[in-house]
Amino acid sequence: MTPEELFGSQFPINKKEDYEELSRRAAILALREDESVTTTDYADVLEFELAGERYGFELEGIKEVTYLRNYIQLPYCPDFFMGIFKLRGDAVPLIDIRKFFELPGTPISDLNRIIIISDGASGIGVMADRIYEIQRIHRADIHRSLLGGGDFRDDFTVGVTSGRLIVLDAIKLLRSKKLIINITV
Structure with a gap:
């Protein structure tokens, strides 16, 4: 499709040579790397929803995302601990991060997903209301x-973006002593 077809007669480039020259320049600029910006300047973040708010985990801490599966509830566990489920032969602990963060709960639906966070040695499933x-x-x-300050959730928060996305530290959450359950029956 030509620029004229896209923009009509108001398109300021009328010569085919002008269009070809600008296309060539655009291709060169697209190939050129900006040396002042490295990949470490950016974070790839999986955005998800919890209780109507937008949260995210950096991808480095995520092993995979899966559907909510049948899980087994275990007695005498904190209310945020939903139970365990089987994933490719491994028993994976499942937590409801909304309850862990003391956020309002919502009914479980087909939109719920489990984010498997892992440090290579251990992992847990974190239930999200929806993945974006x-x-x-x-x-x-x-x-x-931009954090409120003083809230225990701040321990697991990297920060908040200008777009109000709360970025969480998946590995800190995984290694938290608050998730260790010691039960003697």
């Missing part, structure tokens, strides 16, 4: 100063 997308966020846009 993976975003590439510039690290300078993740602000720790």
Whole structure:
């Protein structure tokens, strides 16, 4: 499709040579890497919903995302601990992060997904109300100063973006002593 077909007669480039020259320049610019920006300047974040708010985990801490499966509830566990489920032969603990963060609960639906977070040695499933997308966020846009302060959730929060996405630290959550359950019956 030509520019004229896209934009009509108001398109300012009338010569085929002008169009070809601008296309060539655009191709060169697209190939050129910006040396001042590295991949470490950005975080790839899986965006999901909890109790109507937008949250995200950096991809480094995520092993996979799966559907909510049949799980086995275990007695004498905190209310945030939903139980365990089987994933490719492994028993995976499942937590309701809404209850862990003391957020309002919502009924379980077909939109719920389980985010498997792992550090390579251990892993847990974290239930999310809904999964949205993976975003590439510039690290300078993740602000720790926007946190409320004093809330225990801040221990697991990397920061908040200007778009109000709360970025969580999956590995800190996984390794939290608050998730260790010691039960003697």
